[in-house]
Amino acid sequence: MAADNVPKAVLYWFPGSVWASVPRLVASEKKFTSNELEERIVDLGKGENFAPAYLRIHPEGHVPALVVPYEHTLDESIKTKFKALTSTIEVCNFLDQSTNTNPGFSAPSLSPATVQRAAVSKEIIEAIHVDAVDPNAALLVWRSEDERKAKLAGLPGGFLRGRQEALERYAKEVGDSDPRLKEFYARKMQENGGLLALLEGKGDSTAVQEKAKKLWTGIGETLQTLETKFEPNAVYLVGDQISLADLHVGAWLARLLAVAGATSITDVDGNLAKLEQNLDSGVKIGPRVTKWAQALFERDSFAKDVYADGLH
Structure with missing residues (x-):
């Protein structure tokens, strides 16, 4: 066939x-x-x-x-x-x-071969997928009035407005024809609309600011934990071969760098310095994480295929 x-x-x-x-x-x-x-x-x-x-x-x-x-x-x-x-x-x-059936190329396994490394990989991946360090939340929430105004005028404001318009349009189209969708749209409009209103300065956003502060504290703690995960002289998170853990954490880090104001994936040292400015006082990004990020972001998958047009 x-x-x-x-x-x-x-x-x-x-x-x-x-x-x-x-x-x-x-x-x-x-x-x-x-x-x-x-x-x-x-x-x-x-x-x-x-x-x-x-x-x-x-x-x-x-x-x-x-x-x-x-x-x-x-x-x-x-x-x-x-x-x-x-x-x-x-x-x-x-x-x-x-x-992969591409002739002349044997697709590498991105899952660690040993039980111990597989366990470490799973632990790392799960650690950066929790709400406490959610990179999407880092994009949308704010810690100060200045940050709120900047996000309202930037991508977060436009994103939330676009979502709200789409939700309202789809909710109107569906009407009462599908109770499940009707409930879904009502819930999403309330969630998204509530955050948008606070971003627009309508209401008390103290809870949002507290959430943002805790979020960035958690991000700093996670970066410090990652520093302890590397094996001696290992290039990547679970050894000398790139793994799924590197790709999950690399995308997570790329988003955080973008939120911190970085634009290009190439200036790793400068980008990490910007990220440090968003962390709690005294929290530093360690040398192992720095070296890992430099090696990871030089790979074609990051530099040419996914982030060639900039960080996001």
């Missing part, structure tokens, strides 16, 4: 999404081609992730999402031939376990 007739996975992503960057980094490291992995952009700025059609793929309207064929899906007797993976960790694990 021709290769074009074989079902392939479809990755839904957005260029400015921190977590959608991770599976794209995985795909780059494994050198997947468009014949093996199809990519479709969901414009978060326009609220396309809240369209009813996309919510059938990802019920919470997040990216990434990976729609993958079940085994034996060429059998016409099977009605449901695809499933959707909606967790970044799950998506990346699936892609890593998939086989």
